Amino acid sequence: MTGRRSHRGSRLLTGLALLALAACGAGATAGSAGGAEDNDGTLGATVERARDFAERYNRDLERLEGAANAAYWKAANSGAEADFDAFAAADLAMRTYHSDPARYAELKALLASGETLDPLTTRSLTLAELAYRGNQLPPELLAEMVKGSTEIEQIFNTYRATLDGEELTNNDLLERLAAETDSGRRERLWKALKDVGGVVGPRLVALAKVRNRAARALGYATYWEMQVRLQEHDPDRLLALFDELSARTDAPFRAMKAELDAEVAERLKVPVAGIMPWHYDNPFFQAPPPAAAIDLDVFFLGRTRDDIVTLATGFYADVGLPMDDIAARSDYYDRPGKDQHAFCISMNRADDVRMLLNIKPTAEWMDTMLHESGHAVYSKYIDRSLPFNLRDSAHILTTEGIAMLFGAEAKNPTWLVDYAGADPTLVVQKTPALLEQRRREQLIFARWAMVMLAFERALYEDPDQDLDARWYQIVGRFQGLATPPDRAGRSDWAAKPHFTIAPVYYHNYLLGELFGAQLRALLAEQVGGGKPFAALSFKGRADLGPTLIDKVFRPGAREPWPAFVEHATGRPLSAEAFAREVTR
Secondary structure (H helix, E strand, O other): OHHHEEEEOOOOOOOOOOOOHHHHOOOOOOOOOOOOOOOOOOOOHHHHHHHHHHHHHHHHHHHHHHHHHHHHHHHHHHOOHHHHHHHHHHHHHHHHHOOOHHHHHHHHHHHOOOOOOOHHHHHHHHHHHHHHHOOOOOHHHHHHHHHHHHHHHHHHHHOOEEEOOEEEOHHHHHHHHHHOOOHHHHHHHHHHHHHHHHHHHHHHHHHHHHHHHHHHHOOOOOHHHHHHHHOOOOHHHHHHHHHHHHHHHHHHHHHHHHHHHHHHHHHHOOOHHHOOHHHOOOOOOOOOOOEOOEOHHHHHOOOOHHHHHHHHHHHHHHOOOOOHHHHHHOEOOOOOOOOOOEEEEEOOOOOOEEEEOOOOOOHHHHHHHHHHHHHHHHHHOOOOOOOHHHOOOOOHHHHHHHHHHHHHHHHOHHHHHHOOOOOHHHHHHHHHHHHHHHHHHHHHHHHHHHHHHHHHHHHHHOOOOOHHHHHHHHHHHHHOOOOOOOOOOOOHHHHOOHHHHOOOOOHHHHHHHHHHHHHHHHHHHHOOOOOOHHHOOOOOOOOHHHHHHHHHHOOOOOOOHHHHHHHHHOOOOOOHHHHHHHOO
C-alpha cells in the first residue's frame, strides 16, 4: 500500500488512499529460460536495460513515496486542510508517475523479452508493472480519485459527533457506550457513532462510481475486481475461501452468539429478542463486549497510558525484537485534529518506522499497541539490501497476520502473567473465560470481515442500489443482527473509514488471521513442544525474534505470497488452522 501504511480502524484497523495494493505481493517467476537475441544481435542487452530500468524506478519511487509519507504523517497528526491538500498533491504525483504509458510499455516489453533476468530484478519489475497497470488512467481521472478520497479522509479525521450539546471523539463515545446500561441512551450513543456516515455516504457513492470508471478504463468489470486482481488474488479462489470459512464458522458462531446474547440481555435487562446493534459495545459488532465472566480491563486497572507503551516495548525487547527506536518516533496520545484511529508507517522502508495511536489504559488499546508494533517490527527487520520496492511485507495479509498474532497476546493468559504483571491466581481462575473471550473475538471478527467483503463487492457492482437496505441484509446474514428502524438514508455503513481510505482491503485482514493461525500452530509445534499456543511462555525467549526475522520479516517481497506462506508455515494458506482454533 502507498507509504507502507498498515492500519487498524475501530478494531483498530484503518488506512488511507492506496497507490498499488499489488505492491504488497505480486507474482511472477524469476525470469523465463530463454536467451533470445535482441534486435541489434547483442545477447544480454535486454538484461542491462532491465537492471537500469529497475534501478531508476526504485530511485524515483523512493523519492516520491518519501514525500507522500511525510505529507501523510503531518496531515494525520494535524487534521489541517492545507496538510491534506499537500498529501493529496504528493499522492497524485506518485500516481501520475505510474501513469506514464511509454514507461509502462517499456516495462512490459522487458518482462516479455524472453531474457533470463536475475530473480530480484524480475521480481522488482513485476511489482512495478502492477503499480503502473493500476494507474494507466487520464490525469484528470487520477486527480478526481485522489481528491475524492482525500476530502473524505479529512472529514473522518476531523469529525466530532455532538450529543446533548457536547462534542465527543470516537474514544469518548465508545467509552460511554461500554459503560452505559440504559437502552435508550445506548441507542443515542450508537447513532452518534454512525452520524459521520450520513455526512460521507453520498460522497462515497460518488467516489465508488469514479473508481468504477477507472477500473473499466483498464479493462476490469468493477473496481472491486481490479483491486482484488492487483493484490494477486484470484477472485473466484478468494470467494471460495470465504465461502469455506463461512460454512466452517457458521455453527460455532451461531452457538457462541446465542450464549453472548443471553449475557447481554441479562446485563442490560432487555429480552434476547429485543437485542439491537447498540446493545453490543462495538458499533459494527466487529469485536465482542466484555464477557460476563471476565472484563479484560481488570488486568490493566491502575495502569497509565504510558504503561501500555512500556509493556509493549518491554515485551518486544524480551523476545529479540527491540523497538525503542520506533517508540521514540511514534505519536501515541489523543489531541484535537489528530487521526482518531491507529496505524503504522514505514517512512522510508529503512530506519524510520513509526506508529500513530490514541492510547488509553485498556485491554483493547494494549491489543492495538501490540498489533501496530507487530507491523512496525516487521517493517524494521526487512532486508534493507533488497531493491526499494521489495522492502515490504510479502503481502498485506502477512503483515496483518503478524500484527494479529502479537495483538492477541493481550488476551493470552500466559502473556498477562509474564508481561502485564497480572495476578497469577486470578489468571488461572479466569483462564477458561479468557480463552473463550479470545474465541469469541476470532469468530466475531471473521463474520465481520465476511460482511465487509460481501458489501464492498455489492457496492462496486451497483453503487445506485439501496445500499442501506443491502447493508443490513448482509449484516443479518453473516452477523445475525437485527435491522434497526428508521435508518434508511443514514448510510450507517459509510461510518466505516475503510470504504474510503483502504478500499477493497478488508479481506486481507481475515486472510491475515489465517496466516497468523498457521504461524501459531507452527510455533506451538516447534517452540512449545506441542503445548497449545495460549500456554506458551515467551518470557526470556530471545530466540523468537530471530526466528521470525529469518522466516517472515527479512525475505520482504522477494517472492509471491503463496510461495512465501508455504515456506514460512510449511503449508499453503487455508482455513484449517483457524477453524481448529474456533471450534470447540
